[in-house]
Amino acid sequence: MTLSAAVAPAEALNRFATLPPYPFARLRSLLGGVEPGGPELVMTIGEPRHAPPAFVPEIIARESAGFGRYPPTEGPLSYRQAAADWLIRRFDLPPGFVDPQKQVLALSGTREGLFMAALALVPGRKNGKTPAVLLPNPFYQCYAAAAAASGAEPIFVPATAETGHLPDYASLPAEIWDRTAFIYLCSPANPQGATASRAYLTDLLARAARTGAILAADECYSEIYDRAPPTGALEVAAAGGGSENLLVFHSLSKRSNLPGLRMGFVAGGAKLIAEMARLRSYGGATVPTPLALAGAAAWRDEAHVEANRALYREKFDLADQILANLPGYARPEGGFFLWLRVKEGEDSALRLWREHGLRVLPGAYLARDSDGALGGPKGNPGAPYLRVALVEDLDSTRRGLEILREEMRAHPGA
Ligand SMILES: Cc1ncc(COP(=O)(O)O)c(C=O)c1O
Known part of the structure; x- marks a missing residue:
């Protein structure tokens, strides 16, 4: 079976022509025309389904006069203040460590900010060479498009079981670090659910500082965790080194079940934020003020976040009960995906749909082929995996997990 990643030649249209179709489009073509073999159950997309906080629509209604004005590009100061205060509380940062005026920008969801950051900040050349953008493999797809937009060479660094499902950036050759x-x-x-330790982050931030690179820490799942709250990159920056070459990205989509509000923020080094703000004043997404004010209230409230986390924990517990003794299963440390090892992810995804109506994402669609030069297996590191989103209610989740158990038993990963 092919992975149907139709890749056009680079000169065909534009610099994005080399991007494969988005994972969900690939899944649609894999399953297109195949009848579901049972009631449809969708466990593909990372769209939270728990209830958003009730105060959000109330605030939007109350503040609706704000729709009559252009919003400030950087977001209302009260939103940026709420974001900075939250960072300080959540990551136990020294008071004043994040200046809301100079170090925070509102984002219309973190995706656009993650994309635009590379566009704004990757130079034309680095040490006289084509710059490199490092990204984990598998990865959240926006990063590769951002690297392409910036004109840099993307370096897909294996993030496999052998490296604890995080990229081993420290082991990259000096030639790559240099540029x-x-x-x-x-x-x-996303997708593996691994969290970076304090030591990992400390080393990476120091290495980035030494080599003049910028670290973009996508922490949009930081509030969906199992046992310990994941360390944030700003915590490490506060402990030494500072945040001059750091950006952190946070979102209300997962934390507060508000994927449709499109509210997030980026925080970090003042110069980096100023550069992003400059580009955004020309072509950035802005956040409608009533939505930003509702978003600010969400950052100030933790009760709904705790309740949300508890709901995910119940689902992790369920996954433990149903899948625990299968070698392809591991309870994730954070996020709400299972990254299940099977014999061949694309075959399993097709079979699960055809035989049971269960829709899950083949891991290969979230990764790029590797020649093995940077370690890890040759081929697609996501190929023997399925990504399963635990976003449905408990009953549906149970049904999906039971189907997956049979698939994993019948077609175990090597
Ligand atoms: C790893 C990761 N980063 C960023 C995002 C973007 O989230 P949003 O734009 O909703 O804030 C997502 C959404 O699925 C994600 O999985």
């Missing part, structure tokens, strides 16, 4: 301009890190990681 590395920008580094994406996702912790908790």
Whole structure:
């Protein structure tokens, strides 16, 4: 079976022509025309389904006069203040460590900010060479498009079981580090659920500072964790080294079940934020003020976040009960995906749909082929995996997990 990743030649249209179709489009073509073999159950997309906080629509209604004005590009100061205060509380940062005026920008969801950051900050050349953008493999797809937009060479660094499902950036050759301009890190990681330790982050931030690279820490799953709250990159920056070459990205989509509100923020080094703000004043997404004010209230409230986390924990517990003794299963440290090892992910995804109506994402669609030069297996590191989103209610989740148990038993990963 082919992976149907139709890749056009680079000169065909534009610099994005080399991007494969988005994972969900690939899944649609894999399953297109195949009848579901049972009631449809969708466990593909990372769209939270728990209830958003009730105060959000109330605030939007109350503040609706704000729709009559252009919003400030950087977001209302009260939103940026709420974001900075939250960072300080959540990551136990020294008071004043994040200046809301100079170090925070509102984002219309973190995706656009993650994309635009590379566009704004990757230079044309680095040490006289084509700059490199480091990204984990598998990865959140936005990073590769951002690297392409910036004109840099993307370096897909294996993030496999052998490396604890995080990219081993430290082991990259000096030739790559020498021209590395920008580094994406996702912790908790989508899709694998691994979290970066304090030591990992300390080393990476120091290495980035030494080589003049920018670390973009995508922490949009930081509030969906199992036992311990994941360390944030700002915590490490506060402990030494500072945040001059750091950006952290946070979102209300997962934390507060508000994927449709499109509210997030980026915080970090003042110069980096100023550069992003400059580009955004020309072509950035802005956030409608009533939504930003509702978003600010969400950052100020933790009760709904705790309740949300508890609901995910119940589902992790259920996964433990149903899948625990299968070698392809591991309870994730954070995020709400299972990253299940099977014999061949694409075959399993097709079979699960055809035989049971269960829709899950083949891991290969979230990764790029590797020649093995940077370690890890040759081929696609996501190929023997399925990504399963635990976003449905408990009953549906149970049904999906029971189907998956049979598939994993019948077609175990090597
Ligand atoms: C790793 C990761 N980063 C960023 C995002 C973007 O989230 P949003 O734009 O909703 O804030 C997502 C969404 O699925 C994600 O999985």
